Amino acid sequence: MRTSFYHYLMTERDPHKKDTITLFANEAYLDVGFPKQSDDYQKISHYLELNGDYLPEMSIFDEAWERYLEKDK
Incomplete structure (x- = not known):
C-alpha cells in the first residue's frame, strides 16, 4: 500500500527553500481541509481546483504528483 500524496508532500516542506x-x-500543511489520506489523483486535483487558492498553477500539482509516483516505485 502506498503512502498518501499528502504524506509524500510533507517530505518536501522546508522553511528556507x-x-x-x-x-x-x-x-x-496549513490547509486543514486537504484530503490527507488520499492517493487518488482525481480527488486531490478536484479539491485543489476548488480550494487551492495558494496554488498558482495546477501544473505544480502535476509535477509534485509525478515525483510522488516516482518515489513510490
Missing part, C-alpha cells in the same frame, strides 16, 4: 513544490507543500 522557495521552489514551487516546496511552497506548495508548505501551504498544503
Whole structure:
C-alpha cells in the first residue's frame, strides 16, 4: 500500500527553500481541509481546483504528483 500524496508532500516542506513544490507543500500543511489520506489523483486535483487558492498553477500539482509516483516505485 502506498503512502498518501499528502504524506509524500510533507517530505518536501522546508522553511528556507522557495521552489514551487516546496511552497506548495508548505501551504498544503496549513490547509486543514486537504484530503490527507488520499492517493487518488482525481480527488486531490478536484479539491485543489476548488480550494487551492495558494496554488498558482495546477501544473505544480502535476509535477509534485509525478515525483510522488516516482518515489513510490
